[in-house]
Amino acid sequence: MTTDPSGPSPSSDPIVLPSHDDAWVASLSGAIGGPLGRHALIGGSWWTPIRILLLMAVVTCSLGVLADQPCRAEDWTTNRQYTAACYSDVPHLFRLRGLAQGYVPYLDDPADHANSYEQVEYPVLTGALMYVESLVVPKSWPLNDRARFYYDVNAVVVALLAVILVWATARTAGPRPWDAAMVALAPGLLLTGTLNWDLLAVTLTAGSMLLWARERPGWSGVLLGLGAAAKFYPALLLIPLIILCLRAGRLRAFTVSAVAAVVAWLVVNVPVLLANPGGWAHFYSMSRERGADFGSIWLVLNTTHGPLSGLSTSQVNTLGAMVFALGCLALAILGLGAARRPRYAQLAFLVVALLLLVNKVVSPQYVLWLIPLAALARPRWRDFLLWSAAQAVYFVAVWWYIIEIDDPGKGLPVGGYDLAVLLQIGATAVYAALVVRDVLRPAHDPVRSSTGRDDPGGGVLDGATDVVTIFGQGAGSRPAHTAKPLTGSMPSEV
Numbered sequence: 316m317t318t319d320p321s322g323p324s325p326s327s328d329p330i331v332l333p334s335h336d337d338a339w340v341a342s343l344s345g346a347i348g349g350p351l352g353r354h355a356l357i358g359g360s361w362w363t364p365i366r367i368l369l370l371m372a373v374v375t376c377s378l379g380v381l382a383d384q385p386c387r388a389e390d391w392t393t394n395r396q397y398t399a400a401c402y403s404d405v406p407h408l409f410r411l412r413g414l415a416q417g418y419v420p421y422l423d424d425p426a427d428h429a430n431s432y433e434q435v436e437y438p439v440l441t442g443a444l445m446y447v448e449s450l451v452v453p454k455s456w457p458l459n460d461r462a463r464f465y466y467d468v469n470a471v472v473v474a475l476l477a478v479i480l481v482w483a484t485a486r487t488a489g490p491r492p493w494d495a496a497m498v499a500l501a502p503g504l505l506l507t508g509t510l511n512w513d514l515l516a517v518t519l520t521a522g523s524m525l526l527w528a529r530e531r532p533g534w535s536g537v538l539l540g541l542g543a544a545a546k547f548y549p550a551l552l553l554i555p556l557i558i559l560c561l562r563a564g565r566l567r568a569f570t571v572s573a574v575a576a577v578v579a580w581l582v583v584n585v586p587v588l589l590a591n592p593g594g595w596a597h598f599y600s601m602s603r604e605r606g607a608d609f610g611s612i613w614l615v616l617n618t619t620h621g622p623l624s625g626l627s628t629s630q631v632n633t634l635g636a637m638v639f640a641l642g643c644l645a646l647a648i649l650g651l652g653a654a655r656r657p658r659y660a661q662l663a664f665l666v667v668a669l670l671l672l673v674n675k676v677v678s679p680q681y682v683l684w685l686i687p688l689a690a691l692a693r694p695r696w697r698d699f700l701l702w703s704a705a706q707a708v709y710f711v712a713v714w715w716y717i718i719e720i721d722d723p724g725k726g727l728p729v730g731g732y733d734l735a736v737l738l739q740i741g742a743t744a745v746y747a748a749l750v751v752r753d754v755l756r757p758a759h760d761p762v763r764s765s766t767g768r769d770d771p772g773g774g775v776l777d778g779a780t781d782v783v784t785i786f787g788q789g790a791g792s793r794p795a796h797t798a799k800p801l802t803g804s805m806p807s808e809v
Contacts (some may be wrong), residue, residue, distance in 0.1 A: 489771030536575030555662030564782030610677030660691035705742030
């Protein structure tokens, strides 16, 4: 065992190797001679774990771009973008959101330009990235060539964000940096990395979690607020933070982080709000008025004509909010009532998974939101790959369902699409259930059972004394380590 010499580590604990910790990985390692021995020397070359992980991320992003080549060759102008499952919002929104004409998102009003385009429907930091990328596109080229080049620019940005994401996840994992290989090699990253701009918010969220692990709650909050300025979901991580900080009596750290998040969000949003309130509010009004859409349980309920079919948009909004609120209440009970305080990544995964289970739209690239959280919450390759397979099935199904909508009889019928949605939802629910089991039975938690640490990504929460609890051990108790770090023994598969 050795620590990674490529940079400072949040922990001096020995690195946990997947072939020593994960029985499924160990069984596969038989093809290359089995797990490393107890006295094997690793990390002695330039190829440290972090550098290998970053290379993995670059390879995955490169394969994703290659997979998009059938669409790129035709400028995303034919149905092949659906049949070959290589659709991307990027070139289309370049044409349709005023970026090709050089208009500034939110500040330029489509009504002032004969409504020749539509306003950007994302939070302002994502719109800013879209605009900055468009500035390097040659304006003299034909439109389709510029759209293709715009996609290429975004692909480079995606690769850079993916590298940072993997690095941050590996550092947050502490003595388990190889868990970040789940992010670097994720099928979801390959399939959806270049579909939209979600990786910006995902990377900011990962950076926030790393800074929290390094006990820098203020800067953690800044990145969380910036993440929420790119996509809404990062703001949800304040929910597990307040639950865990309340239990551990670390509300000051939470307050610092929450205030910093709000300030960062305001700094980005207020100037745009003041310059053009209508353009700024477009994302929020569209989110409110949008009906049940692709990937959601609400769309399935509509198509199956059951007792909850035919719900209006306002009814879906109300029911979705109620179910989400009840889910957050359950998370609070879990966080305060479990015999041992959950890890930050566990509750973070659960709250984002809850959002995707009840949301009225689940775009294919939303899988990116969960990938790093899944790797930190439950780093078990078999479970992760089964979950990823279900997401990949849905990724293909949605494009073939769109073909069916456009040309009935030529694509995937509604029944098949509904099954794919249910498979995706079911896989996420099962992964969440496994995380809940790990919380309730900490001996099943791969991180705690392999490192002996309370919470490597917990920052001020790691090893903290409980102050507020319900149903569990009394206040004033300190979490006990479940095991010493593994140095070569093979645990049974759980």
